[in-house]
Amino acid sequence: MTGATVQVPATSAVEDAHGPIITVRDLSFRYPGAARDTLRNVTLDIPRGGFVAVVGDNGSGKTTLCKTFNGLVPHYWAGEFAGEVRVAGVDTFTSCVAELSATVGYVYQDFQNQLVRPTVLDEVSFAPVNFGLADHRERATEALETLGLMDLAEKFVWQLSGGQAHLVALAAVLAMRPQVLVVDEPVAELDPARAEMIYQRLAALNTEHGITVVTIEHHAEFIARYARSVLLMDDGAPTWHLPVAEAFARSQELEAHGIPAPQTVQAVRALGLGGAPRTVAAAAEELRRLVPAGSAPVGCAPAVAETGARPGTPGEPCAGDGRGEVGTAVVRARGVAHAYRSVSGQLEPVLRGIDLVLAAGERIALVGSNGSGKTTLLRMLAGLAVPREGRIVVDGLDTRSASPAVLADHVAYLLQHPQQMFLTDSVRSDVALFPSQRKRPGTTELVAQVLDRVRLTGLADRDGRTLSGGQQRRGTLAIGLAMRPRLLLLDEPTSSLDSASRDDVIGMLADLRAHIECAVIATHDMHLVAEWATRVLVLDRGRVLADGTPRQILSEAGVLARARLRPPQVTQIGQALGLEPVPLSVAELAALVRGEEA
Amino acid sequence: MARKHRDVLTVEWVKLELIRTAYASRGGLFARMDPRVVVLWYLVLAIVPWLTHNITVLALLFALGVVSVVLARVGPLVLGLFVIGLGFDIVYTAVASLFFGGGWETLAALGMLNLKLGAVSMFSMAAFVSLDPEKLSDALLAFRAPKLLAFGVSYGYRMLPILMEEFITVFDGHRLRSAPVERPGLFGWRVVVRVAKTAVRCFYPIFLNTAVNVRTTIEALETKGFTYGAPDARALRLGTLRVAGIDWAVCAATAVLLTGAVLAGQAWPMFR
Amino acid sequence: MTIPSAPEDVRTGTLRTVGSGAAPELSSAQKLMIFVLSMSLFGLSNVILEIIPDVSVGPVEVDVSYFVFVPLTMVALFSPFWAALGAPLGEIVFTDLLMGDFSGLAEVEGFIQMFLALYVAGSLIRNPRNRGQLTFAAIMVVTIDKVLSAAVDLTKVFIGVEDAELVEGLPQSVLLLEGIGFGVDVIISGIIFGALPAIWLVPALHGKIEPLLGMRPRVPGEPIPGSAPRQGWFVLVAAALTVASFFFAFLEAWDVEVGAVDSDFRDTYGDGFLWVSVAALVLLLAVALAIARRKGKQR
Structure with a gap:
């Protein structure tokens, strides 16, 4: 490893006007108690006005590197720090996080927990107020206007959708008028249209306001379209830093580091x-x-079948339950409607008049924008919630009369955030929890077999939370498999995974076909839809907008646009x-x- | 037993309650006042009833408490709980005193004690129902309370729904993955034991997951200069607070009424 | 996972940090993390209890006052001082304030009771994996909290009722009720929802949760980091807090004195209560200022 840097040629007027904004020289860092340095002899330059995508495997030191830019390393995360990081000429070692934050804004991947104030305006003006800036109002308004969020100013943070919350987190950072913006995985949990919007805003900040943008990203499409240069991290040091065109010319190297072209x-x-x-x-x-x-x-x-129709014969819409059945029905939902109460006491509908039959042998992708009712529908299928109107029958059991615990013999529901499914202190006991609690014979063999199938046998005695993102997903899959359900429900199983782990999970889902009769995945990941599903249900504002094969759905421009999807x-x-x-x-x-x- | 969707005791419900706490505080008299003045007003009135045994004064203070509660537009739920609590307190203590050989004398003493407690409770209700957590946080900051305290108030307000959601998700996970209780037993005691055990077990993942979330929050706080301690930060935060006419008016009215109560107490003193 | 030192592991930059980085002294961010974590978790546990309906048997409530094991786990694993400071604030903020049940000054007294109880209990735990210490600490939390609260309640009766000791049956009945309540609390809150869960949870989390906050796990027997940051001022503040906790007792002393000069009492009454209000405010502000100063100095 040479840790060589390649100077990125200027590609815009603002770029490199006064030399690089961040220079890193011979940087090494080790967390307390760690056996090895996390960053090793890093030397690189971030050009002023650049748009840098930092890529690399999980554990390559991307996040640690970015945390040296605003001094979180070494001032917040203590450890052994060698070398030098200069941001706009300031040595970060002799400065402090607060001072550096005026220059470098940092937006976390976990945006919910970085919003610390109840209302949007409060959140955005929080930093300027803390720094004692008299023009905090103007700064907050300016930041909100830049991102087109003025309508949200008086809203409570918990009323925001995922995409809005992310933009507010961004605005809160912009209010400090930083010269550099570091964004950790901006689009991990967003639907494709909102992900696009975030990147467009970042690009505008970069070109119009001259802000240097650094993103940690593994979506090759976004890197290719928006970044100007790519920094490949491997094992704690940069392999290279190249203009984006040259970077993608080395697509094999990228692929080897989990970024398929x-x-x-x-x-x-x-x-x-x-x-x-x-x-x-x-x-x-x-x-x-x-x-x-x-x-x-x-x-x-080919014509997309009407609501509630079977996708058996493409192009031929057929209403009703009985026709073109793939296998026996696992789920029958009729007239399902649901609503949550709003502040004013009114009911806000989330699902309206859903009629569905899901049959054995089907692999169903449930798609739709954030807030279209996907998660609510999954929760209803799992019996965690019952609809206000209508009936859902899962494997012959009416969800109204059967308790969720009884339904769990038939349905397994895998949550979006794996850490919420790790209830005990080892993956093995988490997988064993269901079969052993229900006194299934042969639990030990079943658990061993399932762990083997998801390739986690070697890690089975660790707490699920200590595993990598992809391993965590496989752990939740194992939990689901050990329940031996007829219906498997998965909420966003590929979100915030790097491409290699994502392909791994998709591959595993494909391999498991034989073991699960019917699976429903709620997802924004159109690759997953295209490669795995046999049937796609498009939800839009609580209704089934379209129902068909992936090919039918992905060629329907109108449907895709309404549901904010991108093939x-x-x-x-x-x-x-x-x-x-x-x-x-x-x-x-x-x-x-x-x-x-x- | 058919399950139906309920609107209470869910995450959505808690969020709504929180927003309502904030919204409901609009409109009452004290909600329009400077939060600092409201807190001072409360502090004075919470102490005054303890300084006298004169039932005339106490009764007038109690009446003033009732008026404040009405002016503050305290919600029926809070008020209902208060009345029931006060009533039960009187009854229990009275029964116990009679058991120990007390008489009317004891009951009169208790009546007076509850007059005091009741008045103080009503002043507190009137004041704090009118202050949403943000205003209270500002007031605390204005009185130079530790920044941590003021922050804690608004942080709790922000994080409660997230924490609730996490807990309910984990609780549901346990519910789904453990066997249903087959025989509930007398009064469903097995169900109670199961729920209690599950609630306790949930804290293992909750501790770890919350620790990760808190780490992000504190890191974000650090980058937002929360611990920076800029000299002007406090002044800026409190810059919007103004003591206006309504504040003076309420203070004056309170002073007049208090003096009136004391004078009335002197004119027609009544002791036990 | 030991990797043989490869050539690239030789650092080319100059090492700028001194020491191994495992200093036992807590950074201000770590204190803040402990405080906020303790506040969030105890607040959450209180909200959950709020949702579960109470069972009352006559005047004695057979309910769970709090999940003692939650703050106990915090004080056992982390700096007892900061954990104990956060927990009662969580209760006030999450349940009392947000659920519309805030009782003003009475909250101050609750805060101080809980803080002292948790701080003392946490300081008693030398080894977080020792069951005996955990059990003892759990019972101590409930005992200290409830005894202080009973003392305040009794004081209130004695100030609130003129010559309370002369009213027949009153002191006994108050004592009886407090006594029964205390017994129930020790069993339910102290043991069932205190010691028993803590014996399971503390060892399960020990060594796992600390690295998440960038801290080294507590080693049995070693002095607790940040337990009593500076002896001198801590004693001072603790004393001030105790004084504040018995705030009403001060009032009583004043009251009795004035009561003795009975005829003057009603004449000077008007001035009197104003004077005391001011004094009370000054005292409160002084305590608040003292705390604020100390915080400032710490940073």
């Missing part, structure tokens, strides 16, 4: 072309010459090229293009 690049590669197109349009442009002119215009995609890039390329049917994977795209070539 965006599908735009993969598609071009799969068809034997060079270059690294960073947008769908660019990729389509490259590929267009491979597609014979005048062939297959964007025609009508995988490969599907978008297929659409831009007018391919029919739309491809769901790079391999399909390649086959389609070749097929038409021939």
